[in-house]
Amino acid sequence: MRHTVYLSLMLAIFWLLNSGHFSLLMISLGILSIFFVLYIAHRMDVLDHESQPLHLTLKLPAYLVWLIKEIILSNITVVKHIWFDNKAISPAMQVINISQATDVGKVIYANSITLTPGTVSVELEGGKITVHALLSESLKKLEAGEMDRRVTELEK
Amino acid sequence: MMDIIMNISSAVFLLIGSFLCVSGGVGILRFPDLFTRMHAAGVTDTLASAMILTGLMLQNPDGLVILKLIIILLMTLFISPTASHALARAAMINGLKPMLDKPADHEGGMSSKT
Numbered sequence: 156m157r158h159t160v161y162l163s164l165m166l167a168i169f170w171l172l173n174s175g176h177f178s179l180l181m182i183s184l185g186i187l188s189i190f191f192v193l194y195i196a197h198r199m200d201v202l203d204h205e206s207q208p209l210h211l212t213l214k215l216p217a218y219l220v221w222l223i224k225e226i227i228l229s230n231i232t233v234v235k236h237i238w239f240d241n242k243a244i245s246p247a248m249q250v251i252n253i254s255q256a257t258d259v260g261k262v263i264y265a266n267s268i269t270l271t272p273g274t275v276s277v278e279l280e281g282g283k284i285t286v287h288a289l290l291s292e293s294l295k296k297l298e299a300g301e302m303d304r305r306v307t308e309l310e311k
Numbered sequence: 312m313m314d315i316i317m318n319i320s321s322a323v324f325l326l327i328g329s330f331l332c333v334s335g336g337v338g339i340l341r342f343p344d345l346f347t348r349m350h351a352a353g354v355t356d357t358l359a360s361a362m363i364l365t366g367l368m369l370q371n372p373d374g375l376v377i378l379k380l381i382i383i384l385l386m387t388l389f390i391s392p393t394a395s396h397a398l399a400r401a402a403m404i405n406g407l408k409p410m411l412d413k414p415a416d417h418e419g420g421m422s423s424k425t
Contacts, residue, residue: 237341246344272354
């Protein structure tokens with residue numbers, strides 16, 4: 156029930172942001188679409204904590220700020236290597252242990268790894284991620300586990 | 312006065328974003344194999360698109376446009392890593408071996424960790 160309310164609220168906001176019209180016709184069309192989407196979501200049985208991670212809502216902004224800082228720093232490193240010494244790269248691949256318990260946490264971690272340029276998660280299986288990195292230093296940084304720790308804190 | 316500041320900062324964001332886009336393209340040409348090239352494309356995916364969208368937001372700071380641009384930004388931040396992951400995984404499954412600095416590192420890393 157909580158998830159249904161949350162989803163319909165989100166859909167209503169999304170509709171209003173995208174249309175920006177408040178005439179009777181548009182609003183009723185919007186309500187109709189929201190009910191249609193809710194019906195489909197119930198039939199598909201996808202309304203659960205995975206599609207609506209409510210418990211993350213409060214903690215996510217702080218993590219996003221930290222992630223954006225990391226993305227900017229690693230972007231600068233990669234761009235430097237592109238323009239100045241593209242022979243000095245040291246591509247490496249390694250399996251990294253992860254400490255997240257839930258699937259949502261694992262996906263957040265793998266996506267964060269891919270989102271920072273210079274590291275791409277190639278495979279996620281069980282408690283391990285195979286990571287390909289442009290520079291072997293970034294693998295060492297991942298092994299040190301600051302990002303891992305922050306994502307695990309999100310789950311609690 | 313406010314208009315001038317907005318215009319200048321928007322232009323700066325757009326210029327940095329364009330430079331990063333070009334950098335991503337140059338990186339794709341310069342790096343040796345698919346996996347390293349994907350890292351170069353990651354620059355275009357993340358910071359470059361974010362910079363260009365921020366520049367566009369500053370062009371029209373009031374109105375619904377800014378919220379729509381924020382939605383586009385969030386969507387790209389969710390979708391592009393998924394696409395990169397699918398690409399890398401498909402390449403691995405089809406047997407493309409990544410070019411590694413130390414060839415022993417891959418096997419050694421695998422066996423010591425598992």
